[in-house]
Structures are given as structure tokens and as C-alpha cells.
Amino acid sequence: MSAAARERARAESLDPYEALCAHAELVLELAGRGELDALAALSARWHALVRELPDTPPRAAGALLERAQLMHARTRVELVRMRELVLAELATTRRARRAADGYAGQLRRRPRLDRSA
Numbered sequence: 001m002s003a004a005a006r007e008r009a010r011a012e013s014l015d016p017y018e019a020l021c022a023h024a025e026l027v028l029e030l031a032g033r034g035e036l037d038a039l040a041a042l043s044a045r046w047h048a049l050v051r052e053l054p055d056t057p058p059r060a061a062g063a064l065l066e067r068a069q070l071m072h073a074r075t076r077v078e079l080v081r082m083r084e085l086v087l088a089e090l091a092t093t094r095r096a097r098r099a100a101d102g103y104a105g106q107l108r109r110r111p112r113l114d115r116s117a
Helices: 003-033 036-052 059-104
Strands: none
Touching: 003 036, 003 059
16 A cells, blocks of 8 residues: 555544544533524434444554543533533522512502503
């Protein structure tokens, strides 16, 4: 096999790993922007990319797999951060609602129908 053919075969064997890495990068970007609907839509694509990988990766794919794993971990951190922000907002909303409910009991009731018209 010629050197060019070997290089072409090596590049082709890394294509699925490069696709996985590119996908992980996109997912991280979407998570960073808080685009949850777009993230959910990409879930099936991730699983399809993983299914396409051979059982034993070529040695040359190691760096790509490490990079994808790091991006995956960073995405998890982004999602946890986002979840914490949502939970904090919910807590604030609950406190505000309880405070408003406390004041509501002190308001004078007004008739629902304006009879002066």
C-alpha cells in the first residue's frame, strides 16, 4: 500500500471520531447559550454517532476521543449550572408569590362589576 493510500485510509478511519468531536462541540455551544430545545433535538444524533464507532478505536483516535470527552464533561457542567439558575429562579418566584398572598388578604374587596356606568 502506498503512503498516500495509507494516509487516506487513516483519515477515513478517523472520520467518525471527528464527527463525534464536532457534535460534542456543537452541543457544548448550545448548552452555553441555553438552547435546550436544540440540545434535545441533537440527542438522537449523538447516539447514532456513537453506534457508528467500532468496538476498538484506532490508536490515532485517542486525542479526538479525549477532546470529545472533555467537551462532554464541560457540557454537563453547563447543564448543571443552568439547572441551578432555574431552581434559584423558582425559589425566588415562590417567595414572591407567598409574599403577595400575604398582602392579598389585607386588600379591600372591590366589586367585579362597575355599577356606575
